[in-house]
Amino acid sequence: MTAQDAEELDVEEALAVANDRVARGPGEPRSARETPATGPSAAHPAKDDAHQRATPWPEARATAERAARSAGRRPSVSVTVDDSLGLVLAAPLTALTDLPSFDTSAMDGWAVAGPGPWDVREDGVLAGHAEPEPLTDGEAVRIATGARIPSDTTAVLRSEHGRTDDKGRLHPTRDLAHGQDIRPRGQECRIGDQLLPLGTQITPATLGLAAAAGYDTLTVLPRPRVELLVLGDELLTEGLPREGLIRDALGPMLPSWLRALGAEVIAVRRLGDDAEALYEAVRKSSADLIVTTGGTAAGPVDHVHPTLRRVGAELLVSGVKVRPGHPMLLARMKANQHLVGLPGNPLAAVSGLFTLVEPLLRTLAGRAAPEPYALPLSEAVHGHPYDTRLIPVALREDDAVPLHYNGPAMLRGIATADALAVVPPGGARPGQELELLDLPWATAGIQVCFT
């Protein structure tokens, strides 16, 4: 560990590492004490053995995916093409028409019949017009790109490849092949051809293709509906921090990210540290996923665990071996409803978002997992002795640059990051390849993401 690293090692993290050593006892291997969070005896672990029961980071992500799969297939819905960006096709996209749907000119010029020279008809043919009169041999007609080809046309002569003589007859200035610059009907697809399989995520190009192929609406998997409950009496929604109160950083940040991860955010509610309000909100929620922020630890006003016990939820993940964010949790509320508890420290909440919420939402939304990829680190990164670390990095062409200000309560590092790097227990050397989780920035504002 370098001196700079040591400086940047967050006090809370350092304490957590020290406490972990004490709890474990010298030389005692972690794995001997590990028990999964699932199962009757582990339904709601006591605070003391919470860390021993924490789920390893890769397993936590897999559990979140499995939880979403266990919720069962949600019925597909029909949405307008305009509203379907980022959703996933719940039925194959089959062509409702031939494309092109008529023989069409690929160029501006003349439709000609037979070898030149040709007599040129007075009226031209424009795109969008009804079927033109057939041509007779030796005849040509002015035609625009995209216009219907008159029947008996043998080729289209580009405007730059023809000249008219003083008698108005058209001569080719280049050889003209039979069928040249005619796009025949059905060249791209025939009616009924499968253009895209079920399960395709809808991109801007898909929208264009669907419209071209005749669709007004598409059959898609609905966005998972998410309700966000922001906990904490200390949170202000405007102005400067004052008298021990701080600005809520998660209320403004998480909805956009949730949408970027495929969710429909049905409500954002600020509940303070009111156990009864949390109980009522959780009990009444109809969301597919409830996300809470704060209150996951064991402080006097940390109401998430007690509330989950009170509603009889099944804890699937109770703590994850990841820094920051280790108190994060995942619970099954009902067969088709889950709750993710994100820790209140803002970067810890981001860690929970990409550890538990991302795989859960992705699976509910029917999206494919992003291809895993790795880049070498530009410099060494210290690790937690036993847990995975997620650190914000900026991506350059050849490497990932760790960003500073990556303490659990800080957003300054992640605000300029492209990805989170997955640092294995023990840390990483300069040049060591690390798995990266892309942050869905670019499209966060427009309610979809392509990660």
Ligand SMILES: Nc1nc2c(c(=O)[nH]1)N[C@H]1C(S)=C(S)[C@@H](COP(=O)(O)OP(=O)(O)OC[C@H]3O[C@@H](n4cnc5c(N)ncnc54)[C@H](O)[C@@H]3O)O[C@H]1N2
């Ligand atoms: N005795 C222990 N105390 C704590 C532990 C532990 O293991 N033992 N873990 C620490 C870690 S790590 C984290 S993370 C937090 C998790 O706490 P909670 O999820 O209960 O979160 P809070 O206590 O409500 O808040 C923590 C921190 O974050 C601030 N916060 C909360 N919400 C927001 C928000 N919306 N925007 C900005 N900042 C927020 C809050 O004011 C606190 O400073 O527990 C540690 N304690």
Ligand code: MOO
């Ligand atoms: O640091 Mo905690 O790790 O903020 O989750």
